[in-house]
Amino acid sequence: MNTHSAGRAPRGRKGNNRPQVNRRARLRGRRADICPVTGKVRWRDHEEAIQALHVAMNAKATARSYGVESRRNECRVYVCPACRGWHLTSWMTASGFGLTT
Ligand SMILES: [Zn+2]
Numbered sequence: 001m002n003t004h005s006a007g008r009a010p011r012g013r014k015g016n017n018r019p020q021v022n023r024r025a026r027l028r029g030r031r032a033d034i035c036p037v038t039g040k041v042r043w044r045d046h047e048e049a050i051q052a053l054h055v056a057m058n059a060k061a062t063a064r065s066y067g068v069e070s071r072r073n074e075c076r077v078y079v080c081p082a083c084r085g086w087h088l089t090s091w092m093t094a095s096g097f098g099l100t101t
Contacts, residue, residue, distance in 0.1 A: 042080070043087070048086065049086035053074055059072065060072050074089060076090075076091055077089070
């Protein structure tokens with residue numbers, strides 16, 4: 001009756017038989033961390049911020065394909081000097097907080 005031979009899950013996630021965790025699923029499953037200063041979602045590192053940025057951009061493109069203009073316009077990520085986390089921003093120019101990409 002052993003129909004699937006999934007390897008041992010690294011952290012024993014329930015309902016996930018895949019050995020590798022999908023990055024988006026990982027983001028969706030995370031509890032949002034909110035910056036107390038900006039009120040924005042706080043990402044732990046550059047990689048997570050970029051993943052979130054891509055999700056936001058995809059959502060915007062999808063909305064546009066349905067004829068809806070999304071108000072989301074995030075296009076950059078930056079390190080927040082207040083919480084030391086990463087945030088998304090719609091700023092087009094690198095000014096202010098020492099932006100990095
Ligand atoms: Zn912050």
